[in-house]
Amino acid sequence: MRRLIGISRAAEETRFGRAVSPLGGGVAAQFIWAVPIAALLWVAAAWAMGWLS
Amino acid sequence: MDPYAALIQPFVEFGFMRRALVACLALSVGSGPVGVLLVLRRMSLVGDALSHAVLPGAALGFMVAGLSLVVMSLGGFIAGLVVAILSGLVARVTPQREDASFAAFYLISLALGVLIVSTHGSNIDLMHILFGTILAVDDASLLLVVSIATLTLLALAVIGRGLIVECFDPGFLRAVGGHGAVVHFVFLTLVVMNLVAGFHALGTLMAVGLMMLPAVAARFWAGEVAPLVAASSAIAFASGYAGLLLSYHAALPSGPAIILVAGGVYVVSVVAGPRGGLWARFMPRRHLEA
């Protein structure tokens, strides 16, 4: 558990960690998490509708 | 029954289960952050009020165009927005607080909705609008729900900072000229949009369940905003998945099954959550050195 917390601390010190902090990063930085999640969602939708097979 | 047959096969075998699952995923991704922000802004009951406000719009849409996805969604969206705007206006130009004006307008809206449905529709239509039918989500509904989730994510990425500051220190946002009212209104629009998405799957009565229950449960697991959002979305999706399986294997209605699972997660969180849960409170661990 302690190791896990250590890793998340380290991640937060990195550029990515700063970007996803709600206030540190700008809009461009927020898109780092928003766009990939949205893309995954569309892949899932394509799978559900049978477009992938 | 082997685990594969119990946990995965229904989704592989049946298209309607797949679409229902992805609809749940989209709802979790969109409603997760919206619910967390509602809780943080102490507006938990506003979500409830708006979900009821959606009813007359959806019913009017049904009256005009039958069970048409687009028209019913649009109607619900407009009705919810009208209630949000009127409540906001009354709160801004009179001394009445926003929670009170919300209560007044949603009750008016709800009564109108029930009136319309009961005079113009059959009981089955009423059941559909009130309780939704996630197992009947077709491709068009799924596209709508996924589009709303996408729009929500992008909008939150854009106005996230404004939202957080407006709820933490509204005076500061006003002092620096940060357009708090615009941010607030965009946020209310997102709430209504997500309730419309939820109403297709869960019905107007329970659409707000997948928004609020995971969000309030998440407060027992995480402290900061980003982890709260992640926890809330994860709980919402897990509830959707488990609820769908429950409804499939036990032949239960899917909407209540999903919300009840989310409710169960909430109760477990109250008891076992590390942040203020009962267990942590009565079985304190030794304090740290610094």
Add this chain to the structure above:
Amino acid sequence: MTAAFSLHDVTLGYDRHPAVHHLTGSFATGSLTAVVGPNGSGKTTLLKGLTGHLAPLDGRLERNGLRQSDIAYLPQQAEIDRSFPISVMDTVLLGHWRAIGLFGAVTRAQRRQAEEALLAVGLDGFGRRPIASLSAGQFQRVLFARMLLQDCPVILLDEPFTSIDARTSADLLRVVVGWHGEGRTIIAVLHDLDQVRENFPDTLVIAREPVAWGATADVLRAEYLFQARQMAEGWDDGAEVCRRGVA
């Protein structure tokens, strides 16, 4: 000497009831003024009027060329949700609002400035702590660090040292005096008269209308303070329409 704010017979209040009325005078650019008076004497209302968030009911209030973003305003503590899950660093970074606005990213240099501001208010290394874990005094230090970053020519402080430990208020007073040295205009609502006498060159005594305004030594005298206490009466629902300055 130029004035940051000029007031001509200004009346401020809510719902036609004046909280402060018939206030005439000016706050000189670069001045350090204490506003004192009994509870309910309209001190907070005056500050809200100066920020521009409360339009005068009557009279003229000139903000000579100052824009909204030139004025930093520290409200009384009750107005902020201190249980909100936000870190000290993020709170302080908001001070860069003029540069980053709603959408901009924070640069490395701006982050360093925020760390320096925390150091300046005695909170070095507190950046990652959530604000909910801070004492009232520590949180006030955070708000001062944010104002350091805001870097405004005009700073309005509403009871900045009330219910805060002595050491913190001494530290933060040093920050205020430092701002004065940099030529900023500072107006602070205060209760501690000894503190005012020692540090504030100018004082305004109000009790719903101005009692005395000028150099602290001339103004902070027993007769004015007594008069102020006499004048601070409550809200009167049946109050007559004020005719002063009309006839």
